[in-house]
Amino acid sequence: MYEMERVPEGSTFPRELEEIATTKPIYKGKSPYKKKKVQDKIQTDNVAHYDLSPLFRPFGVHHPSLRHVWFVKDICGVVCAIFTWLLILYAEYVVMFVMLVHESSNIYSLLHGVVFNILSFLAVASHLRAMFTDPGAVPKGNATSEGIKSLGLKKGEVVFKCPKCISIKPDRAHHCSVCQRCIRKMDHHCPWVNNCVGESNQKYFVLFTMYICLISIHSLYMAVAHFIHCVAKDWKGESSGCSGMSPPATTIFLIFLIFEGMLFGIFTGIMFGTQMAAVCSDETGIEQLKKEQRERQSRWLSMKAVFGHPFSIHWFSPFSTPKFLRAEKYYSV
Template structure:
């Protein structure tokens, strides 16, 4: 029986030549081959990252409009007409701070490169420049013609392979990947807190209006006030549930060192998982500190134990394999 390396069907006829590169379709034994991070996994993009997807742009605009609507109702319907100055100042400061952090996190999640693999670098000349040893194999994505590192997946919306891709979220018009997962987690957390805070204020405002004259508890007419508060209550409840679930799911993915796509495809066990606390520190950019909650601080990139990106060999599904034949 032939070894896994020999169970290949070569596309070109350079199999017998040592050091030549061939493209094949085969099943390789699972193995991790460290290759320099600079030549394979570093992003080729520069400047601002933005996905030109109509659905994603519409969803992102809707997100901002909903936050602005909540801001309008909280400030002009509930806080400004209030007779308690301390109540208005404290709640206004808390709400606006959370809303600002939520929008800042959304902007960072949307405009940060999630970990895109350089596009179109899977050329014969480039593969030869990597100086791989005979028998080593790297993945080639046939959709974006990129050398595909370990734990990277192709996104049909971004049209790129994304390192440690969890999913593509239309609400942030971007993939959630290695470089922007922190900002997505912060976005879901702050939106959940804003929603909870607005719901609490709506309840207190209803109680206040029932005890007092409805014409004095708001600058708007009683019917308009009720409609605005009910819509805010519905929005807050809906987004509180949605973002709380997403926040819990993302934290669980970080702690288990397993993305949503990897869990869906059953790709667990193909890499050495990090402990929960170590994975949290890597995702949020270092030891526990206030910077974990800030969307304005950066984060470290994932590396293996040797400080390199790992190119994984394993079962090939809709991917080309570039292999250095054995002599």
């Protein structure tokens, strides 16, 4: 079954050869007793990182977020994000070029036009920040002996290791199967922003839902008021303040806008309410589903942990990066 060289009498094997000769037969084929060595395998990364600062530098735009742009390579999320932009663009077209341009009152058109465009701009900016901001990803492959020693753990403290991305898993972190990374304070993965909602971008997601809800309510009000006004004027043309289009075309545009305003107004309103409830209770969506018990902060500290410290007008700006209040110990439990 196996072959062994004949050794002259009185001579001895070296220790390594002796062990091989006595315990490890040399098979001509594959050994049926050979066991596969199980090793941790890191998942392929589904996230790309870009530095866009050189593109904006000629325009005088310098922002730290442009140097670390996070992009999730998920086709479903990209389609949903583009669809979101198209819906906002459709509402912008109907409000500006079907309704307000043909209004008889210049003050009415100017006031509603300015308010709607500001809210739309803030909604798009919040969406882009939520989409291209690192939600709080844990470095992959740092669960090595050197990485664990660098934490300086005391006796009795333990750390958790994610078997999928081979990373030291912080407290309140969860693994996202789409991003294929562990995300700190992960609430959920939202395809509409093509990103996870986590510790570093929850503010932008909350602002996105708030501004979309506001422009939905605003456009719904203007569409209903414009429709009633045109019906009262019997669709007598552009001089009546209705529309430069035919009555059927104007009616179709308004019906689609009303449907869009109702659908996304209700959806984003509910999402905004649940997000604010989660922020105030210091509990993420995953923690609510798992009913995890933990010590929580006060409502005011929880708000500051998401929107930044201290309270200011920057809480409502998607261009302001908040200074987060983080716990010092969050790799050990």
